[in-house]
């Protein structure tokens with residue numbers, strides 16, 4: 001998933017870093033492993049602060065103070081390729097040509113051949129297992145082809161054309177060319193989200209923002225905003241107070257297929273992505289889910305509907321309304337524990353569920369409860385939740401999911417674990433119910449889920465996680481390679497130990 005952000009301020013003597021920091025807090029739910037900011041000062045020098053941890057821990061006041069410049073980019077990382085090593089925190093930097101930074105949301109699915117291309121044809125050294133470092137170097141290599149003293153917009157668009165030609169997968173990116181411009185681009189299928197917005201200053205000049213979710217733009221008063229189209233890019237010049245941004249449809253749109261999982265779980269409910277309100281899709285998911293529940297269960301057999309906080313709340317409330325049942329907050333969430341799903345290892349996830357959610361006995365005792373969650377992935381949450389409901393005295397426990405069974409890898413930037421760790425992998429619904437310990441499990445159908453999200457303009461989605469058919473296809477050997485890298489990172493042999501810090505640019509962090 002990951003969150004990306006870029007801001008260019010009209011006033012070149014002002015500092016963009018505080019607003020980037022604040023924006024990162026609005027995107028924290030998209031990645032909790034690492035955070036990073038890179039800014040560019042008026043003389044073209046780049047400043048950076050990044051590392052493992054949440055935004056508030058990485059961006060300490062003295063570090064932010066050291067980030068000079070009126071334009072910059074930021075990243076919140078949830079690793080999907082490589083490892084969670086500090087050295088893979090983003091934005092990445094490469095000094096040639098011109099000095100480039102890049103922050104990437106998504107996943108490339110042809111990294112095996114891209115690595116070979118880098119090595120054998122382009123002769124660029126890639127120092128980590130991150131696909132984002134690879135993507136940056138592909139862009140750099142394409143830009144270098146013009147061999148110009150100074151870069152211009154045409155060169156950047158041409159280089160991006162090369163990126164589109166070479167890279168397969170899901171990618172929304174924000175980048176920065178030292179002393180020149182910010183830029184953003186979105187993959188030709190629009191799998192990952194990216195929005196552009198502007199804010200008018202009192203003197204009539206404009207500031208610009210690129211962000212993964214509309215909520216950041218809105219919160220920072222960037223009123224006029226829109227989604228970049230699949231295959232579209234924008235360049236925002238450093239002197240954006242006097243020069244307008246330039247948009248270009250770099251390659252034709254291949255399809256318009258935003259990732260359906262953004263609406264199920266990933267995005268904040270108060271965001272609107274590709275013209276679709278996440279909140280409204282979740283309300284609709286509740287209604288459709290209720291219709292489906294009625295086909296499988298006698299509603300008289302349900303005493304109360306209980307959500308699994310946080311994400312499922314919106315959907316569960318509407319589901320209860322549609323069923324005509326009482327809605328109760330049976331689990332109290334400890335707001336100081338992060339999203340468990342995006343925690344790096346399984347042991348941490350299991351203990352976090354109990355730390356995060358605490359049952360209120362009165363809501364379960366001697367009742368038939370219908371627990372509603374947005375999705376069941378590994379089953380870590382549902383297993384614990386069902387057990388807690390039983391320990392609290394529930395008579396029967398039904399479990400409903402607003403998403404259909406997840407039986408396949410997510411390959412575009414949501415690390416939905418190895419297929420065999422998915423609770424629905426090779427299991428029927430009865431077997432899933434048994435595995436999580438509930439009396440019955442009821443899933444949303446894929447057709448209904450799509451109906452909840454589609455609009456006139458966007459009626460198809462990336463749904464590979466439910467069907468195993470991915471919009472870009474997957475390069476032969478890619479999934480095996482991914483698992484190999486994961487295994488290597490798990491064993492952490494001495495031969496391949498990860499560097500503590502990124503070697504690209506001095507990290508101005510500790511002082």
Ligand SMILES: O=P(O)(O)OC[C@H]1O[C@H](OP(=O)(O)OP(=O)(O)O)[C@H](O)[C@@H]1O
Pocket residue numbers: 265308309310311312338339340341342373374375376377378379380381382
């Ligand atoms: O089957 P699992 O592997 O447990 O994954 C599914 C759970 O993970 C997510 O919750 P999470 O705690 O990440 O975040 P939330 O507070 O936004 O619901 C999701 O909302 C489900 O509850």
Ligand SMILES: NC(=O)CC[C@H](N)C(=O)O
Pocket residue numbers: 001002077078079080081082088104105106107108130131132413414
């Ligand atoms: N979740 C993402 O978008 C991850 C970006 C990139 N593939 C990484 O692993 O760092």
Ligand SMILES: [Mg+2]
Pocket residue numbers: 308309310311312373374381
């Ligand atoms: Mg949850």
